[in-house]
Amino acid sequence: MEKIDIKTFDSILPLKNSPLIHCITNDITIETVANSILYIGGKPIMSGDSREFRSLFQTTDALFLNMGRMSETHEKNLKLASQLAYQTKKPTVVDMVGYGITQQRLDLGNEIISTHPAIIKGNSSEMRRIVGLPTSARGIDRSEQDNQDNTVFELIHALKMVAKQQPETVFVATGPIDIVVKGNQCVKLNNGVSLLDRFVGTGDIVGALMATLLGAGYDAWTSSLFSLSYLNIAGEQAFSKAKGHGIENFRQTFLNELSVLSSHKDWVNDIRPVS
Numbered sequence: 001m002e003k004i005d006i007k008t009f010d011s012i013l014p015l016k017n018s019p020l021i022h023c024i025t026n027d028i029t030i031e032t033v034a035n036s037i038l039y040i041g042g043k044p045i046m047s048g049d050s051r052e053f054r055s056l057f058q059t060t061d062a063l064f065l066n067m068g069r070m071s072e073t074h075e076k077n078l079k080l081a082s083q084l085a086y087q088t089k090k091p092t093v094v095d096m097v098g099y100g101i102t103q104q105r106l107d108l109g110n111e112i113i114s115t116h117p118a119i120i121k122g123n124s125s126e127m128r129r130i131v132g133l134p135t136s137a138r139g140i141d142r143s144e145q146d147n148q149d150n151t152v153f154e155l156i157h158a159l160k161m162v163a164k165q166q167p168e169t170v171f172v173a174t175g176p177i178d179i180v181v182k183g184n185q186c187v188k189l190n191n192g193v194s195l196l197d198r199f200v201g202t203g204d205i206v207g208a209l210m211a212t213l214l215g216a217g218y219d220a221w222t223s224s225l226f227s228l229s230y231l232n233i234a235g236e237q238a239f240s241k242a243k244g245h246g247i248e249n250f251r252q253t254f255l256n257e258l259s260v261l262s263s264h265k266d267w268v269n270d271i272r273p274v275s
């Protein structure tokens with residue numbers, strides 16, 4: 001397992017340059033995703049109108065693509081934007097929501113992967129499908145069986161094989177343990193609380209945070225590790241403040257924590273990599 005240089009993480013926020021992040025995402029969590037980008041100092045622009053993509057690409061710093069809620073238009077938009085990103089070298093995160101649960105999501109996901117985004121992320125079930133491992137997941141959520149010790153080990157091994165073919169891409173598989181792989185490097189992170197999985201959008205938010213860090217000029221490896229750690233420790237803080245007050249209360253406290261956690265520089269001491 002690789003060491004992570006967490007010493008540098010406490011100086012990343014607030015971001016100095018307000019990166020502009022173009023998000024083509026789902027309309028279930030779109031507002032939360034936009035606000036999360038703002039909370040860490042980025043500027044979101046949500047656009048699903050392909051007529052303006054070319055001119056938006058002139059001014060944006062990074063792109064966030066989320067397969068989320070499928071439609072013919074969304075599929076066309078994601079294909080066009082990923083092609084444009086490839087041509088213009090726009091730093092891109094793709095969230096493979098529901099990859100492989102239908103033929104449409106499988107084909108779309110594969111087409112986006114072929115444009116070599118900087119970060120390909122999904123929950124452990126989605127990432128198992130990407131690397132050709134079996135999973136019983138049916139919808140957009142992880143299957144519980146995909147988070148056992150032996151399945152984590154199996155997924156890391158398979159991700160490294162795929163990452164060898166695409167060495168410039170960072171692959172992220174989320175769950176109780178988050179896995180980050182680039183080439184032969186791998187880090188496992190063990191922060192977070194199970195309440196983060198009791199409402200929709202945590203996966204979408206962490207992808208948007210990654211895109212914001214990419215837009216601010218950080219590399220894909222740092223952007224991934226930072227975003228996972230920051231989101232999960234915000235979740236831990238929220239848990240200690242709002243547990244037992246209902247899931248919606250927890251969700252709001254968690255979003256608040258996203259906006260304030262960075263002012264407590266010692267939050268980085270809570271990062272828990274596992275070997």
Ligand SMILES: Nc1ncnc2c1ncn2[C@@H]1O[C@H](COP(=O)(O)OP(=O)(O)OP(=O)(O)O)[C@@H](O)[C@H]1O
Nearest residue numbers: 123174175176192193194196197200201202203204
């Ligand atoms: N049981 C858990 N324990 C610790 N952390 C968790 C847990 N569940 C989710 N998380 C954290 O929440 C974030 C999102 O992970 P998850 O695998 O739930 O994504 P997702 O399925 O794409 O989410 P969503 O579909 O709700 O947007 C990750 O950073 C992960 O570490």
Ligand SMILES: Cc1ncsc1CCO
Nearest residue numbers: 026028068069200201204
């Ligand atoms: C519930 C749901 N369905 C498609 S996307 C989404 C939100 C989480 O990504």
Ligand SMILES: [Mg+2]
Nearest residue numbers: 196197202203
């Ligand atoms: Mg989830």
